Amino acid sequence: xxxxxxxxxxxxxxxxxxxxxxxxxxxxxxxxxxxxxxxxxxxxxxxxxxxxxxxxxxxxxxxxxxxxxxxxxxxxxxxxxxxxxxxxxxxxxxxxxxxxxxxxxxxxxxxxxxxxxxxxxxxxxxxxxxxxxxxxxxxxxxxxxxxxxxxxxxxxxxxxxxxxxxxxxxxxxxxxxxxxxxxxxxxxxxxxxxxxxxxxxxxx
Numbered sequence: 001x002x003x004x005x006x007x008x009x010x011x012x013x014x015x016x017x018x019x020x021x022x023x024x025x026x027x028x029x030x031x032x033x034x035x036x037x038x039x040x041x042x043x044x045x046x047x048x049x050x051x052x053x054x055x056x057x058x059x060x061x062x063x064x065x066x067x068x069x070x071x072x073x074x075x076x077x078x079x080x081x082x083x084x085x086x087x088x089x090x091x092x093x094x095x096x097x098x099x100x101x102x103x104x105x106x107x108x109x110x111x112x113x114x115x116x117x118x119x120x121x122x123x124x125x126x127x128x129x130x131x132x133x134x135x136x137x138x139x140x141x142x143x144x145x146x147x148x149x150x151x152x153x154x155x156x157x158x159x160x161x162x163x164x165x166x167x168x169x170x171x172x173x174x175x176x177x178x179x180x181x182x183x184x185x186x187x188x189x190x191x192x193x194x195x196x197x198x199x200x201x202x203x204x
Contacts, residue, residue, distance in 0.1 A: 015034060015055060016034060016035070016055055016056060016058065016098035017032065017033075017034050017053075017054040017055050018032070018033050018034075018051065018052070018053050018054065018056065018058050018073065018096065019031070019032050019033075019051070019052040019053075019054065020032075020033065020040070020045055020048055020050075020051055020093075021048075021049055021050045021051070021052070022045070022046055022047045022048070022049050023047075023049040023050065024049045024050050024079060024080050024081075025049075025050055025079045025080070026050050026052060026077075026079065027049070027050075028049060029046075031043065031044065031045050033096060035097075035098065036096070036097040036098065037095055037096045037097070038064060038065050038066065038095050039064040039065070039094065039095060040064075040093060040094060040095060040096065041064065041094070042064075048081075048091075048092075048093040049080075049081075050077075050078060050079045050080060050083075051073060051077075051078040051084065052077055052078070053073050053074060053075050053076055053077075053078070054075070055075060056073055056074050056075050056098070056099070057072060057073060057074045057075070057098070057099040057101065057149075057189050057190075058072070058073040058096055058097065058098055058099060059071065059072055059073070059096070059097060059099050059164050060072075060073060060084075060093045060095070060096045061093070061094055061095045061096070062090050062092055062093065062094055063092075063094040063095065064094040064095050065094075065095060066095050066097060067094075067095075068090075068094065069085075069087065069089060069090060069161060069162075069177075070161075070162050070163060070164050070177055071084045071085055071093070071162060072084075072099070072151045072162055072164060072189065074189065074190070085162070086159050086160070087154075087160055087161050087162075099149055099164065099166065099189060100149070100166065101148075101149050101189060101190075102149075102167070103147045103148050103149075103167070104148075105125065105147040105148055106123075106124065106125050106126075106147060106148030106150070106188045107122070107123070107124045107125070107145075107146040107147045107148065108122075108123050108143065108144070108145050108146070108148070108150050108165060108186065109121070109122045109123075109143070109144045109146070110123075110136075110140045110142075110143050110152075110183060110186070111140065111141060111142045111143070111144070112138040112139060112140070112141060113141050113142065114141045114142050114171055114172040114173075115142055115171050115172070116142050116144060116169070116171070117142075118138070118141075119136070119138050121134060121136040123186060125188075126188075127186070127187035127188055128185055128186050128187070129156060129157055129158060129185050129187075130156040130157065130184065130185055131156070131183070131184050131185065132156065132184065139180075139181040139182055140152070140173070140181055140182065140183040141172055141173050141181040142169075142170060142171050142172055142173075142175075143165055143169075143170040143176060143183075144169050144170075145165045145166065145167050145168055145169075145170075146167070147167065148167070148188055148189075149164075149165065149166050149167070149188070149189040150164075150165040150186050150187065150188055150189060151163065151164055151165065151186065151187060151189055152165060152176070152183040152185070152186045153183065153184065153185045153186070154178075154180075154182050154183065154184065155184050155185070156184045156185050157185060158185050158187060159185075160184075161178065163176045163177055163178055163183065164176075164177075164189075165186075
C-alpha cells in the first residue's frame with residue numbers, strides 16, 4: 001500500500017479501491033481492498049454493513065469465488081445494505097472484484113431465446129429503465145455485449161436481481177447468473193476515466 005504515494009495522481013484516481021465497514025453508516029472495523037478478493041471471510045471481513053467506493057466500479061457476489069447474487073458498486077457511498085440491493089434475499093457479501101471498463105462506447109443486444117435467436121432489443125449509448133416502454137415484452141435468454149460494460153435488472157426501474165454484462169457473448173441465462181430469463185431494464189456502467197461524476201446514485 002505504501003507505494004501508492006509514488007504513483008502519478010491520475011493513476012491514483014483510477015486504481016480500484018473500496019472500503020468495507022462492518023457496521024452501517026461507515027462505522028466499525030474497516031477493510032480496504034484494492035484488487036480481487038475471492039473470499040471476504042478469509043480476508044478477515046466478518047460482516048458487511050456499509051461500503052465506500054473510492055474508485056471503481058466493482059462487482060460483489062453473495063458467495064465466495066464470485067458466485068451467487070451479484071451487486072454492482074460504482075464510485076460513491078453505500079451506507080446500508082438496501083443502498084446496493086433491493087432483492088431482499090440475502091445480506092451476505094462473500095467476494096468482490098473490480099470491473100474492467102475498457103470502452104467509452106456502449107452497445108448491447110438482448111435476445112428472447114438462447115444462442116442469440118428470437119426477438120431482440122438493441123441498445124446503443126443509452127440507459128433503458130423499461131423494456132416495455134420500448135415495446136419489448138419478451139424474456140431475455142441470451143445477450144451479446146459488443147462494447148461497454150452494462151448491468152441488467154430483473155425488473156423495470158433498475159430493480160430486482162442485478163446481472164453484470166462485460167464485453168462478450170452470454171449464450172443462455174445461466175451464463176449471466178440468472179435462474180430465470182427475465183431482464184426488464186439495463187444501464188451502462190460508467191467509469192471515472194470518462195465520466196468525472198462517475199457514479200450511479202441508488203434511490204430509495
